Structures are given as C-alpha cells and as structure tokens.
Amino acid sequence: MAGEIPDLHAQERTGTGKGAARAARRAHMVPGIVFGGDVDPLPIQIPYNVLIKKLRQGRFKSTLFNLKVDGHEDVRVICRDVQRDIVKDLPTHLDLMRLRRTTKINLFIPVEFVNEDAAPGITKGGFLTVIRNEIELIVTAGDIPEKITVDLSGLEIGDTVTISQVELPAGTKPTIDRDFVICNIAAPSALSSDEDEEEGAEDAAEVPTVGDEAAAEGGEE
CATH class of the missing domain: 2.170.120.20 (Ribosomal protein L25, C-terminal domain)
Structure with missing residues (x-):
C-alpha cells in the first residue's frame, strides 16, 4: 500500500447546470462532479489556483487522491476528465470517479x-x-x-x-x-574514450595506404 495518498480538498457545490457552473467560475472555482461507487453524483468545486498547481505537477489523471469534502466521508478518487477552454486552455470542469478497493x-x-x-x-x-x-x-x-x-x-x-x-x-x-x-x-567517460581510440587505431592499422598497395603490387611483379 502506498505510504501516503495525496489529499484533494473540494467544496460541495450548490445547484447544477450551466448557471451554477458559471457562478462557480466567477468565484475563481472550477466546477466538477464526483460519480461512481453506487451512490449519487456529488457536485463539487475546487479553487482554481489549487487545481492549476496540481495539473502543473503532472500525472494528474493517473494519481489516486483522497477526496475531502466537508460533510462527506473521505473517498478515493481518480480523475477521468479535465475539460479546458478551447482558446485559453484553462480548466473549466473536471470529472472524478470514486474507486472501490477492488477497482x-x-x-x-x-x-x-x-x-x-x-x-x-x-x-x-x-x-x-x-x-x-x-x-x-x-x-x-x-x-x-x-x-x-x-x-x-x-x-x-x-x-x-x-x-x-x-x-x-x-x-x-x-x-x-x-x-x-x-x-x-x-x-566511465574516460574508459569509453580509450576504447574508441583503441578501436580507431586498430581500424587504421588494418586499412593499407595507397603507397603500401603500390609497393605490394611492385613486389609481386
């Protein structure tokens, strides 16, 4: 078992739909949903700066998180999608999936x-x-x-x-x-250089020069 699963703090979001999502974004929050686990979906919102920091750390979609929401039991989740603004490439919504121990x-x-x-x-x-x-x-x-x-x-x-x-x-x-x-x-680099030099010297010794070839032909005549 991993020594420590990172926490992901979120708030329960009141209301659903585009209007509620826009209100969350105006408050510098990123709206999201937690689904799965045979329970009802839970609308949430995460501070924009917190989510941006975690996204920049990398591996966000392949990291297991311990989701903490006030008034709810902690639950293990993994990100299944982060929707982004098509122009600014900034997060606008995220989907988190609850995990069973056997998942x-x-x-x-x-x-x-x-x-x-x-x-x-x-x-x-x-x-x-x-x-x-x-x-x-x-x-x-x-x-x-x-x-x-x-x-x-x-x-x-x-x-x-x-x-x-x-x-x-x-x-x-x-x-x-x-x-x-x-x-x-x-x-080590020194050993590699020595080996390269030795190989180069051996190759040079094996290749006859033009003068050597001419001398050899003259000797044969």
Whole structure:
C-alpha cells in the first residue's frame, strides 16, 4: 500500500447546470462532479489556483487522491476528465470517479535502486543510468505498492535491467507488454574514450595506404 495518498480538498457545490457552473467560475472555482461507487453524483468545486498547481505537477489523471469534502466521508478518487477552454486552455470542469478497493487502475509507481555498492560495474568506475524512475502499473485501488525495488547487486559495466528481471508486487502488472529497459550500468567517460581510440587505431592499422598497395603490387611483379 502506498505510504501516503495525496489529499484533494473540494467544496460541495450548490445547484447544477450551466448557471451554477458559471457562478462557480466567477468565484475563481472550477466546477466538477464526483460519480461512481453506487451512490449519487456529488457536485463539487475546487479553487482554481489549487487545481492549476496540481495539473502543473503532472500525472494528474493517473494519481489516486483522497477526496475531502466537508460533510462527506473521505473517498478515493481518480480523475477521468479535465475539460479546458478551447482558446485559453484553462480548466473549466473536471470529472472524478470514486474507486472501490477492488477497482483496477493505472498508476505510475516510483522505482528505488538499491545495493549500488554491490554492483562491480559501479565500484569499477561505471555509473548508473536511469531510464525510468517510475513505472506505470495496473494496480488494485486497495493495495497500491509504495515503490518498485530494483536490486543492482552483481551488475557489471554494460549490463541492463529490464522489467522482466524485476519482481513486481503481487496483483500488479505493467501497462506495456514489451520487455522495456529500466536502467543500465554505463562505462566511465574516460574508459569509453580509450576504447574508441583503441578501436580507431586498430581500424587504421588494418586499412593499407595507397603507397603500401603500390609497393605490394611492385613486389609481386
């Protein structure tokens, strides 16, 4: 279970329809609706500045929130839609869906990399290159993992870690079917430069010059 689900504070909105929505916007609020969960829809409104801040943080539509509305029990919700002004691209309405504990949802779960000191490639001067610091998983709303752990023990320079090599929490699976890379151990820049120079020298030694070819032909005659 995730350590802490972020709170989303909202107010119950009185009245429905376009008139009530316009009144909310004039008060610098964004109107919305909470639906699902076998209960009646709940009209709400969220301060415009609060919603803008959360939208700018990213992943708003794939984040599980603990919705807090005065006079109502807290409920877990996920955003299903944010309607925007077609000219200004600013939020004008949002739809939130209540979740049961058994509901399956897609969430981005952070990745933690452990045992760097047990990776020979790192102790030899290599460095960890993180391709994905979070992974989108299909999870159960009532049992969300706090993180995904990637063990770096035994990794050498040039080794990679893919999703198939990681033990995922029970009941979860990636949203991507292919075996994608999470991280790798890259060679130090100095070592990479030396290797490139060595390869260049070997290539140069293998390619004869025009003079060498002429001398070889003269010798054959």
